[in-house]
Amino acid sequence: MEPNIASPAALIGDPGRAAMLQLLMDGRAHPAGALAWAAGLTAQAASNHLARLVDGGLVTVEREGRHRYYRLANAEVAHALEALAVLAAPVRSLEQPRSPKARALRDGRCCYGHLAGRLGIAVADGLVDRGLIVPADDKLYAVTASGRAWFEDLGLDLASLRSKRGAARQCLDWTERRHHLAGPLGVALLSRMADLAWIDADKASRAVRLTALGRQELLARLGVDLEAVEGREAA
Template sequence: MGLQPNVVNSAFLIGDPARAAMLVALLDGRARPAGELAHAAGVTAQTASSHLAKLLLGGLVTVETEGRHRYYRLGGPHVALALESLASIASREPVRRKVPAPEAQRLRFARCCYDHLAGRLGVAVACGLQDRGFLTPAADKRFEVTPAGAAWFETLGLDMARIKSSRRDLARQCLDWTERQHHVAGPLGVQFTALLCTKGWIRRAPSSRIVEVTREGWKNFKQELGIDEWALRAERPSI
């Protein structure tokens, strides 16, 4: 009986159609801004803000601040499991997604964000660096460079001793606004992106933030970080 209030409260929060739509939109594990969740639920920004405040208080979502923006994600895997279990009771209708324009697709795939690599490629690089044990997530939205990582960056051509740490440390986790996952920012992210340009792995477009990967770049991304071009291009668009 002692658990009943928690069950009732969670059921009440999930039971509202607008809040349920917001939670379902977060099932892919990515963080999303309130405006996007309002659109998914078909409600106004003010109404969405009220719903999100209730979901936050109920522990069904968490919030992350990136600059002036706030991004929401599910409160944990247990919330996703509960939603998926409930969704399995009834058949789900197919979801229709709007296909972005070609220029927007290129921007989302690979771009520069304040001089560090972002987009789907930037997130893949961050994941590759972690999978190889070169970076590890740390507190306060930081990445720590492991000894193996420092050696790898040095071999690639970065002088780690000369890269000065900022107030937010050598490398930090920057939430990607299209992928809703983290890419590598901070002094390391900036210098690493510059090195990739110098080595000819990537090219920056002259009049936009779009980044193009060269054939040599794809070869090296696959060899060094396990990033396969066609597998990455085949991934489902985030929005």
């Protein structure tokens, strides 16, 4: 019997639920009030939508005292949302003058725990150009011997990063239409970059900003010069 894809598709298809799911793409747990505000819904409407998402297996809820916090059920939900974003018609505002929020999300954002946007693409390109990871079959990246040494020098334990779907995966970026690094390795790299103060995460959105120290380190370690890229695009 074929799986009933109509059920999750119907859940995602509602604009209010889709807006809440997109906020949850940052990989964090959010209270219903924050999700209601992001989706432009009343508290009661958001509660009803969240109940349906939980019943449909797309979202899980965690209780802390009297409070409830919601997050995506698993990485598969995030992959489905990212794939749908790629299938959607290109957003014209991305090529025109954009709001600061939209511009920040395109420049760098958290995609279910890993780095996306222009910053994510630049990091993935730098890793590939230096021969640290190599595109492989089934939308995976193979980590080379020099790559293992590079990541371990950064403080990552690759032996602990295991997944049935592969520790390093290619994720098609919905704004850039190119691949960035996902999977457990991508998640660990983003977390380590935050620990090293290379990036700052916007608490109110999925936006991620590269710090001055981060610019220096990415240039030294990966040859990534984001200032040059931004300069060419502004010209």
